[in-house]
Amino acid sequence: MNLALIAGAGRLPATLAAALAGRDWRAWHLEGFAPEGLASVPFRVETLGSLIATLRAEGVSEVCFAGRIARPELNPSALDMATVPLVPRMMQALGQGDDAALRTVIAFFEEAGLRIVAPQDLAPGLLDVPNVGAPSERDRADIARAVAVHRALAPLDVGQGCVVARGQVLAVEAMPGTDWMLESLGRIEGRPGGGVLYKAAKAGQDRRIDMATIGPETVTRAAQAGLAGIAVAAGDVLVLDPDALRHRLAATGLFLAPA
Incomplete structure (x- = not known):
């Protein structure tokens, strides 16, 4: 698998998936924000570190974010060990604007060697x-x-x-x-x-x-x-x-x- 789709709510993830013929990909979604018409695996923000580790272990090289999510609440008691090192930056990001929070999340993936690709790069017709x-x-x-x-x-x-x-x-x-x-x-x-x-x-x-x-x-x-x-x-x-x-x-x- 070389592409992970981090799907949010709405129709965009399913629309994008239809354009991924020939690609080896799989979809995940933040718990509570499942996409419409697309099978995906749920994860929690408290296990983000484990998700990133899973993607690397499965050979993912590119990650695409598509769909709507809201800023989640962080439950300290639900954190796993892979996510604990990310918590200080996560807490700082959650207290800022949407753009700052998203940039922090992107940084976590990029620091793990995963390339972020835009939906319009995978499906130019969306523009x-x-x-x-x-x-x-x-x-x-x-x-x-x-x-x-x-x-x-x-x-x-x-x-x-x-x-x-x-x-x-x-x-x-x-x-x-x-x-x-x-x-x-x-x-x-x-x-x-x-x-x-x-x-x-x-x-x-x-x-x-x-x-x-x-x-x-x-x-x-x-x-x-x-x-x-x-x-x-x-x-x-x-x-x-x-x-x-x-x-x-x-x-x-x-x-x-x-x-």
Whole structure:
């Protein structure tokens, strides 16, 4: 086996697995964040050191992280001996932002001689964003505003998306994620109609991990929120099930545009 897939929740791991024909690989997932439609072996953060040792013993040379996880709680009583030496750095990382925590985890794997590869390196088609529909002039102004807001917030390690309508910032993505952000729009009284969901990587983000994604469900939730469309930064967002995405865009009348 030469590739280990560290899978998280959502459809990305199964989508990626479909592109791995001919590769010798196996999947693991952090307990509590099993992927959809993909068989994988669970592990706990308290046994991370043992997982890394297992990968090395099984001849793994490359590791790919794909899917959503939340920051786990560390139970000291569940630590195994292989993970104890990592604890000081793990505790420091868990007290920082998401990017810092992920960089620390990556460092553990790289220090063991394992190469981290990005999902888009294994399946370049994930970066192909369909250009569907045409934003209005008002939409384009909202996109420009969203890009400016995202760039201003990116150094704070807040999130990968925001929603703008008629120049007003309605929501900024944080830990609960895009779905929660879009659902929350329904609770805003007197909000302006229309609006745009914008998604992009954070400034300085390691694009090998934690890439933003969009898929058919993103379109459905954006339509339910009353938005006019979606804009993404080219090369920053992974696209799941592009054919279904196009059909959903056509059915809802939303646009999808590069920004």
